[in-house]
Amino acid sequence: MTRMTAEGSERDYVQSIERGFAVLLAFDAEHPNPTLAEVATATGLSRPAVRRILLTLQRLGYVVANGSRWSLTPRVLTIGQHYAATHGFVETAQPHLLRLAEATQESASLAQLDGSEVVYVARVQVRRIMSVAVDVGSRVPAYATSMGRVLTAWAEASVVDAVIAGGLRRLAHRTITDPTTFRDALHRVRKQGYAVVESELEDGLLSASVPVRDQHGDVLAALAYSTTAGRMTAEQVVDKVVPLMLETAKAISDDLRLVGNHAPLPSIPARDGFF
Known part of the structure; x- marks a missing residue:
């Protein structure tokens, strides 16, 4: 033991x-x-x-x-409900995820790192005939996802070492399997402030993530957007979607600072939406 x-x-x-x-x-x-x-x-x-x-x-x-x-x-669902109830940032982020999903017509998610995996802690999913089938609580490898790239890029060196030690197994035709290449990718994420990953977790899956910071400026979670290569290109995601995501992440962080200072959050009217 x-x-x-x-x-x-x-x-x-x-x-x-x-x-x-x-x-x-x-x-x-x-x-x-x-x-x-x-x-x-x-x-x-x-x-x-x-x-x-x-x-x-x-x-x-x-x-x-x-x-x-x-x-x-x-x-068993009450266990997850207790997590959301004791982590107020999930509730704070939810209306922002809704607005991002409405603006992009694609699902929006919030995820955190758990060991060498990423766990979805909040998600707003659009209604599509073909969509990425994940729910709150779903787990995916950190090394092969944009969410994982963001979360490990700002993590301690020991966390990155643990992710690499867990193995960089090929999951799709573009999966990064070389540790040096993986570390270089994390460096680029830190430099540019976002991650875009295509066909690394699954062929044809395209995703982007940006960091969400808490009231102290530390990376608390990753805000994620996902689509397919048939609907958008990586360049289009960078030009059209990433700016919206950065604005959304900043709005979430601003609200978290208000919560940290015990100030009331602005009320968000209920919406029927398209979900």
């Missing part, structure tokens, strides 16, 4: 909680209704241990059994 940080020693580590979360995370798109044996295989835990954990989660209302298979209940 690895040593823990200064916040706690190994004696403070509660392994049963780790195992409980491992069981919850075993439910995914590929295994929405796993059997006990499938959960044991996914987690590496013994079947008796998995059985006890599932029965505990069932008593708490987070899973339900249907014959030999198990499913998550809507109660």
